[in-house]
Amino acid sequence: MRSAKDFFRPLAVGAPAPVREVPLRPSRMIHFFDPGNEKMAAKVPSLAPQVDVLLGNLEDAVPADRKEAARLGLVKTARATDFGDTQLWTRINSLDSPWVLDDLLTLVPEIGDKLDVVMVPKVEGAQDIHYVDRLLAQLEAKAGLGRPILVHAILETATGVANVEEIAGASPRMQGISLGPADLAASRRMKTTRVGGGHPGYLVRADPAPAADGGADAPRPTFQQDLWHYTIARMVDACAAHGILPYYGPFGDIQDVTACEDQFRNAFLLGCVGAWSLHPAQIAIAKRVFSPSPQDVAWARRVIAAMGDGTGAVMIDGKMQDDATYKQCLVVADLADALAARDPELAEVYAAATREEDAR
Numbered sequence: 106m107r108s109a110k111d112f113f114r115p116l117a118v119g120a121p122a123p124v125r126e127v128p129l130r131p132s133r134m135i136h137f138f139d140p141g142n143e144k145m146a147a148k149v150p151s152l153a154p155q156v157d158v159l160l161g162n163l164e165d166a167v168p169a170d171r172k173e174a175a176r177l178g179l180v181k182t183a184r185a186t187d188f189g190d191t192q193l194w195t196r197i198n199s200l201d202s203p204w205v206l207d208d209l210l211t212l213v214p215e216i217g218d219k220l221d222v223v224m225v226p227k228v229e230g231a232q233d234i235h236y237v238d239r240l241l242a243q244l245e246a247k248a249g250l251g252r253p254i255l256v257h258a259i260l261e262t263a264t265g266v267a268n269v270e271e272i273a274g275a276s277p278r279m280q281g282i283s284l285g286p287a288d289l290a291a292s293r294r295m296k297t298t299r300v301g302g303g304h305p306g307y308l309v310r311a312d313p314a315p316a317a318d319g320g321a322d323a324p325r326p327t328f329q330q331d332l333w334h335y336t337i338a339r340m341v342d343a344c345a346a347h348g349i350l351p352y353y354g355p356f357g358d359i360q361d362v363t364a365c366e367d368q369f370r371n372a373f374l375l376g377c378v379g380a381w382s383l384h385p386a387q388i389a390i391a392k393r394v395f396s397p398s399p400q401d402v403a404w405a406r407r408v409i410a411a412m413g414d415g416t417g418a419v420m421i422d423g424k425m426q427d428d429a430t431y432k433q434c435l436v437v438a439d440l441a442d443a444l445a446a447r448d449p450e451l452a453e454v455y456a457a458a459t460r461e462e463d464a465r
């Protein structure tokens with residue numbers, strides 16, 4: 106482990122200084138596209154203003170014989186596109202694959218000035234982040250980049266989950282972590298065949314009814330449980346403890362927009378700031394879910410105003426507010442401010458709801 110005093114030193118002579126705080130840029134949806142798929146890549150300029158993050162995917166879902174085409178397609182798309190204030194990320198191939206070295210050796214010199222974040226799949230421990238950290242520093246120095254490229258880990262192996270705290274704190278370059286439910290299910294030998302979401306067999310059943318209500322013959326309701334609660338909660342704690350951002354990952358049933366929205370909202374409520382969109386249909390869902398509701402924003406702003414310096418206790422509409430609810434409200438209001446700064450329509454919706462709340 107690096108000593109505390111060396112933690113923020115560049116890992117290569119001439120590399121940019123590491124960031125001391127993760128920039129809180131909106132990232133409600135990380136929109137995946139295959140840069141080697143010409144039809145998808147052609148949509149990037151029109152998608153850029155609609156999403157917070159565009160991610161050129163080089164790993165799973167890109168066939169082995171199209172890896173090079175995807176890498177070169179990303180270089181071409183990045184060079185040709187004005188992303189405005191939309192972030193550009195990439196997901197490189199896994200660290201044990203035959204492609205990852207060329208991914209980094211190509212992307213950093215060619216488009217390192219446009220890349221905000223490199224997503225690293227199948228991270229198992231701090232050693233994986235340290236490897237990427239040093240290599241990126243060397244490549245940044247060689248390319249003369251003025252700011253560091255950040256690193257995002259996918260939590261998708263049992264070993265990765267066991268080591269999630271050390272992964273989150275492995276480098277000042279760490280921007281965040283996403284849950285990868287598909288690979289994680291395989292790694293854990295779970296008996297699912299889906300990408301995220303629930304399973305009808307994972308449930309609890311109500312006790313048998315009393316004899317007066319039909320006893321053992323009466324139907325016993327069942328309640329589907331959340332397969333991902335434990336891992337998301339653990340990931341959120343690890344991220345929060347290290348000042349980085351947690352994300353839900355992919356939801357593979359593109360047509361089931363209702364279950365997708367539920368999965369995203371559970372993650373949002375537990376502390377995640379965004380999720381992946383795999384298809385254009387999922388962009389609006391993520392935008393809706395990961396933007397706090399206008400009512401919640403108006404309420405949060407009202408509590409903050411009423412709490413003055415944030416200490417003590419007040420009563421609003423019959424509900425006790427104190428230092429702790431003030432802090433919760435700051436989370437909502439600060440997120441709303443960051444989103445409103447990027448999205449004038451949302452800013453107006455939040456302002457209107459706040460005026461309404463103030464007039465009550």
Ligand SMILES: CC(=O)SCCNC(=O)CCNC(=O)[C@H](O)C(C)(C)COP(=O)(O)OP(=O)(O)OC[C@H]1O[C@@H](n2cnc3c(N)ncnc32)[C@H](O)[C@@H]1OP(=O)(O)O
Nearest residue numbers: 137138144145148162165166287288300355382383384385
């Ligand atoms: C477990 C994991 O690792 S998840 C991450 C890896 N997976 C991915 O990145 C998958 C990304 N998404 C996709 O590949 C595709 O959306 C698929 C395969 C799921 C579905 O693709 P299609 O069958 O073409 O879907 P559909 O017919 O509904 O597409 C409608 C249009 O949207 C386009 N489109 C689909 N997905 C995307 C996307 N992610 N980005 C941009 N455009 C897209 C299609 O090209 C099509 O364009 P067209 O109208 O000009 O023909």
Ligand SMILES: O=CC(=O)O
Nearest residue numbers: 261285286287288
């Ligand atoms: O990469 C994502 C996953 O779910 O696996």
Ligand SMILES: [Mg+2]
Nearest residue numbers: 165261285288
């Ligand atoms: Mg995966």
